[in-house]
Amino acid sequence: MTDVNESGSPSPEKSPVGQRSGAEAVATVGEAERSAAGSASGPAESGGTPPGGPGAGLTDRDGGGQQLLRMFVQNLWSANTVTVTVLAIVLATLIGAVLIIVSDPDVLATWGYFTAQPSDALNASWAVVSEAYANLFKGAVVDPAAVQAWADGTGEWQPVFAPISETLTYTAPLVFTGLAVSLAFRGGLFNIGAQGQATIGVILAALAGFLLPLPPVVHLIVAVLAGALGGAIWGFVPGFLKARTGAHEVITTIMLNYVSFSFLAWIIVQNGVHEPGRPEAISRPVDGSAQLPQLLGSDLRLRVHLGIVLAVAATWAVHWLLNRSTFGFELRAVGANPDAARTAGISVGRTYVLVMVIAGALSGLGGANMVLGTTATALTPLVVAQIGFDGILVALLGRVKPWGVALAALLFGALQAGGNRMQSYASISLELVTVLQALIVIFIAAPALVKAIFGLRAARAARLSTSMAKGW
């Protein structure tokens, strides 16, 4: 309903607000509609705010600052996107804490005599959980000890920024793959193939990186573009098949993931690609001239590189493409209702192909990040890690909106970077991070669950679940 409305006007943010009376209080037309729809469907009495009838909420809003405040509180405690996301993260953290306690035999033993000596169990549990999450924070954001040492003059400045640098290093590729999944999603396609597109991207970027003898700056640009090209080719295939034959993109992209992985494993050991004299499956390293420069000097501890800047630029570009360009309008129209779009004169097939090509190119850029950045300089069978599959989670968490995706990628990057430290310092398995990520996405995909647990008003919950389920 809202989606159709959004795609009906090329730029929802700039829509004339005056058309609807009382809608000035909120930023966008869509926003007002959603909250109105919410208060119509859900019990408005909860949350301690005075009851406002379905109609009253919309018409009484001219009342001034107090009403505005009331609306704000109401909105905050209704099941809106931000509240549900934050609460989902809180819930996931709580369950994670339980898992940490349960998986530590020593702590679990103290629960065996809880009634006899409850302080033991509580103290032990608190110690292990707080240590785990403290290390997660120290590894992802900042370590107070390093700040202290720097302030005292006993430490250097690098350790202070190392955690943030790690977080951004892990974030960059996830932004690209997350964007790739959400862009396709907005066009009504479920792109499971980000992994494969990133894999082909990583291969072409690396090949361009060590086979082409080019001068420094040009070489880097060519290598990055080669990555994008590789992904675009791998995105074109399912897009074309979908447009021409109606082959379902979920099937074709999953299958192409396997093809790309086997291709990577094969090409690494070919002559001219395989690093001579090395027994392992590893390719020649990418030339220095094709590597993304580090942003904070050449220190080993500060791995953040130009990739994160490119990621932000890509986010902006996708945002512009979706909301400001003609193609973005067509894309959303096709995503909302292909039949209606076709009737309106939009070529659905062409849109599908283009969407997949652009999504593929984005994934390919993510792949290029993995081999041209500081995380690896040569192809190995697992050089791409899981960025494509994580990209699907990032896209869902970011509500398939470009800046939302960037923030979700930042959260996942932080979890990854913090997880490394948590594993190393607190001996908590890295799998816990995977579990946390999965739990967050599960709660977000099931807003009704979060709503029920926290007794949120039902506003917008219906819309949330439909937007998540569409296209599958």
Next chain:
Amino acid sequence: MRSVRGMRVVSVFAVGGLALGAAACGEAPSDSNAGGAAADKYTACMVTDVGGIDDKSFNTSAWAGLEAAKAADSNIDIKYVASKAQADYEPNLTQYVNQDCDFVLAVGGLMGEATSKIAKANPDQQFGIVDAKLPESNVFPMQFDTAQAGYLAGYLAAGMTKTGKVGTYGGMKIGPVTIFMDGFADGVAQYNKVKGKNVQVLGWNKATQNGSFTNDFVKQDEGRKVSDALVAQGADVIMPVAGGAGLGTTAAAQTSGGKYSVIWVDVDGCQSTPNCPALMTTVVKNITDAVKDAVVTAAKGEKLAHDPGFLGTLANNGVSLAPYHEFDSKVPAELKAEIDKLKADISSGAIKVTSASQPK
């Protein structure tokens, strides 16, 4: 509406509390002495490669080595982190350096670049690496000439085959895999030369370095597919060099009722697989003892020499042929004696086993 929900919440807590209460009536331990200070222990820290600690291959073996070191010297403390991706190697190594680990162990040649970088940045830190040799002198290399033990396995297989055909396959065409197969092929060739027989090797051609591969180290059905093809061509002894994928072959061999048997690799298959009755022997790559010795030596304060480092051979038991276990009665005493003689000859250098993938 609201109050009903409230009641529901209260009842959930009440029930949960009862359950917890029932389960939590144990006695508190009377004595709660704090654990001894662990500050001055020698800490050995291991970073796994992407295979993880349970890969039933070099990560598992290396960790077993650290555990053995801890058992041998109570002053040694051990821990590990698992890497999930290439990108994790550097932060994992760095964080162990930051935590003042005395010995940081990297597992697998793919970690070479990352280890090299971190070792260069921390010249006073002792590192160790399995299956690679890096130029940095503070990284103790542990390498294994498994071709020597593979040679014995090839000779044994050739002596045991009834069809005149033996087979082998790998997980991937990379050095640490094909070195087993090179040795195996040479062992068979040696048997043919000495006995004037013509036993064929299926699945690997040493001269052209081409053969059968699963392209996977995990999927058992892939391993079984390849070995079924070799068996169909007449092979009755198979040596899979494909990690967990080889388990497909051992299971199939056990159910075949003795139609064919298997030679396992890496860790004695009678400990690491459930199919001991089908296993003739194992080509053992003794990572465990190499790691244990290195850590115990370093913990005593002795310097680990980068040159020559550790090279596992038949002579120093770094590689070996495991006991025959259930095949002990089936292998002719004469053949056993010939293999023991070969082992002595290789150890003394009278016979040279060569492979393109040998560590230099």
